[in-house]
Amino acid sequence: MELRPLWTIARRELREALHNKWLWFFAVGLAGLGLALSQAGLAAAGYAGLGGFGRTAASLVNALLLFVPLIGLIVGAGAVAGDRERGALLYLLAQPVSRAEVFFGKALGAALAVIAALGLGFGFAGLGLAFSGDTNATAYLSMGGSVLLLALACLGLGFVISTITRKASTASGAALITWLILVFFGDLGIVGATLSLRPTPAALLGMLLANPLQAFKLSAIYNLRSALDILGPVGQYAVYRFDAALPLILLGLLLAWIVMTFGIAFVLFNRKGDL
Amino acid sequence: MRAWSALLLAAALLVGATRPALAGFARSGTLLLVSPAGPYTTILAALQAAQEGDTIQVQPGIYPGAIVVDKSVTLEGINFPVIDGGGQGTVVTLRAPGIVFKGFGVRGSGVEPDRDHAGVTVTATQVTVENNRLQDVLFGIFVADAERAVIRGNQISSKVEYEQGRKGDAIRLWYSQDAVVEANHVHDARDIVIWYSENVKILNNTIENGRYGVHLMYCDGARIEHNTLRANSVGIYVMYSNNVLLNHNDIRGHHGSSGYALGFKDADNVLVTGNLLVDNHAGTFLDGAPYSPQGYARFEANTLAYNDIGVLLMPAVKRAEFRQNTFWENIEQMAIQGGGQGQNFWSGNYWSDYSGFDADGDGQGDMPYHAERLFENLTDREPLLQALIYSPAAQAIEMAAAAFPLFRPQPKLIDDAPEMRPMALAPTAVAQPGSPVLMVATALGFLATGVVIGLIGLGISRPRRRIAAALSQPIEET
Incomplete structure (x- = not known):
């Protein structure tokens, strides 16, 4: 695998992804979400200087959970x-490039596109937070x-979908269904399983x-609150069992997914x- | 008028009667000086020479324990002379009435919990322990069968090498009524625990990183006011005690499954007002309060903010009263452990999730506040489901319940006159971690990453190239 053809393919993939208007829609959505978060923070600071992780913040973490996987899945x-x-x-594979170069070039390009969207979204949201007094960098x-x-984990999942489908429309549909399962049906299944089993x-x-998504959620809440009491016995068990290693384990899980x-x-x- | 003068006369008589008795303990004695250079070189020697009512002044230095004081004297440390128990037994024992012990550093007690090895043990009436610094002691100040003790302005921490349960209590009162525990700073010890002691006052203390911040067991008539509690396992827990007053305590950061800012177990006539309960697992936990049919438990003008649960009730709790409290952004404003509806009284509270309106402008919502979330009802019954709180699945269940009244749960509480605005509260300064510059820099870093990648992707090296052309030539650059 050589770097030059890989980078060329990556740039092409990046360019294509950047022309996908979904990506920009996501970036704007992320920024809007972040600004909403900063407004919630502002409202909190407005009440006697008390700040904390409340209902609004909890809802917004979950809103992030809706948005971010969709970016990865659709682009992938x-x-x-x-x-x-x-x-x-x-046509690409007929050129003097290996399959590995093509695949990882594409993966790199798509990853860069996702990073760009996240960077812009998080950047604007961060400015909003900074000016509303939240300075926990x-x-x-x-x-x-x-x-x-x-x-990136969802991007990988998108790539899996993309490699096993033949048509772009099928891939998009499968991605949406996967997204629904991840954000919704999976949890609903867990509600049912918990109540019955x-x-x-x-x-x-x-x-x-x-x-x-749940690994991310645990990691995000732990990051904001240094405890998982809010998640009830499961959160308390996780903190009790893994203690200081918990954030590393959660990040490790996400990396393993990638x-x-x-x-x-x-x-x-x-x-x-x-082909 | 006549009644007033009679009262005054009675008061004057009382003062007159008690003053000579007190003066006998603490005043008019001679002054004995202890310092490494003499006249007395040890506290014990000075104690042997002292008469009742004398004052022993101790200059800086390290003096060996254990010291047992059985004369009514004043022991006064200048610039915190240290009394070191050398890891054996109790360091200082005060067992004559009216002793004043102030300004010392006390360290190095023994480590046997069943022998109550403490920094200072008090076993006589009207003893004052003031402005001392206790560290590396198992128990801090242990007051046993000693009325009217005053524990004021001490700094207390336990043995650092032990985990929480093995540490001793910072302050332990045992059958010691009318004690005053005031303006102490307690940290990294086990509990402040009061057993079988009536009319105790616990005022203006700061209590951090302990197990029970304040624990009352069978203590009627206690007043707990203006204390600051941070990050203990439990905040203030009142058990089997009646006529208890808790006012204006500031309690934050109590987490874990029993991280209650305030807890009540079988307590009657409890009045809780103006407390600030922020960022705990539960703001208030009630189990048997009020306890008897004629007792009451009143919660008024408290602020419960950012707790996992604002008020947590055992299902059997009835007739607890909540008025004019502010429920601000608690993840779950009120929960009943095990589910159910509860029969408590809620009126005029502010609820941050109230979605009604105030058309007649009287400051109270025109529609009652109902806590009737289906998913919360599920989590109350099956706490494991809290893992999915606020997830899209949970919210879908909520929406389904709202759309199809068939599924609508019975409300856990109804507040008929919810306030439209939170209670006016003096702002508390909260130190924000980090600096705004760093935050702006982080945000700009994110932005720059996005922009740079975007520019690379859009072909910064050939800005004029037509995008369409680029698209039609997949790998033009090799």
Whole structure:
């Protein structure tokens, strides 16, 4: 695998992704979400200087949970399937480049596009927060970091979808369904399972962490509050069991998702005769 | 008028009667000086020479313990001379009435919890322990069977090497009524715990990183006012005590499954006003308060903000009264452990999640505040589900309940006259971590990342190239 062709492909992929108006829609949405967060912070500071993690902040973390995975999934799903449908992938692979170069070039380009959208969104939101008096830069930075990991994990998932579908529209549809499962049906299933099976906190924690979104949620709340009491027995168990290692474990989980999804996508992409 | 003068006369008589008795303890004695250079070189020697009512003044230095004071004297440290117990037993024992012990550093008690090894042990009436610094002691100040003790302005911390439960109590009162515990700074010890002591006053203390901030066991008539509590396991827990007053305490940062800012177990005639309960697991926990049918538990003008749960009730709690409190952004404003509806009284509180209006402009919402979230009802019954609180799935369940009244749960509480505005509160200065410059720099860093990547992607090196052309030539650069 050589760097030059890889970078060329990455730039092309980045350019394509930047022309995807979804990406800019997400960036604007993120910035708006962040500004809403800063307004909530402002409202909080307006009451006797008391600040804290309240209902509004909890809702906004969950709003972030809706937005970020969608960016990754949509961009990822469009990365391979679209080119394959147009025949551009065939053309690319006919050039003197390896499949690995093509795949990782595309992955790099798409990742850069997602990072750009997140950077812009978080940048504007951060300015809003700074001017409304929230100056906890460390917490914000680590929040940005874990959002990035979540986005990349979902990007990987998008790539998996993209490599196994033949049409761009199918890929987009599959991405949306995956998103729905991750943000909604999975949780609904856990509600049902909890009510009927009454699992132990450890088992429920396991079920939750199978979903990268929940790993992010735990990490985000822990980052803001240094405790997970708000999540009830499961949160308390997680803190009791893993203590100071918890944030690292959660970040590790997200990283594992990234490696795993891109790995699977690469293996699928590398099959011969799929064009 | 006549009644007034009779009262005054009675008061004057009382003062006249008590003053000579007090003077006998503490005044008019001679002054004995202790310093490494003499005249007395040890506190024990000075104590042997002292008469009742004398004052022993101790210059800076390190003096060995253990010291047992059985004369009614004043012991006064100048610039905190240290009494070191050397890790054996109790360091200072005060066992004559009216002793004043002030201005010392006390350290190095023994470590046996069943022998109550303490920095200072008080076993006589009307003893004052003031402005001392106790550290590396198992228990701090242990007052046993000693009425009218005054514990004021001391700094107390326990043995650092032990975990919380193995540490001793910073202050322990045992059958010691009418004590005053005032303006002490307690940190990294176990509890301030008061057993079987009536009419105790606990005022203006700062209590940090302990287990129970203040724990009352069978203490009728206690007053707990203007204390600051931070990050203990539990804030103030009142058990089996009646006629208790809690006013204007500032309690924050109590987390964990029993992180209650205020807790009440089987207590009657409890009046709780003007407390600031912020960022705890639960602002207030009630289990058997009020306890008896004729007792009351009143909560008025308290601020409960940013707690995981504002008020947490055991299902059997009835007739607790909540008036004019501010419920601000608690994740769950009120919860009943195990589910259910509760039969308590709520009126004129401010609820940050109230969505009604005030058309007649009387400052109170025209529609009652209902706490009737279906998902909260589920989590009250099955706490494990809190893991999904505010998730889209939880919100969908909520919306379904609102849209189809069939699923609408019974309200946990109804406040008929919710306030439209939170209670006016003097702003508390909250130190923000970090600096605004750093925050702006971080934000600009994010922005710059986005912009740079965007420019690379849009082809900064060839700005005039037509985008369409670029798209039609997938790899023009190789």
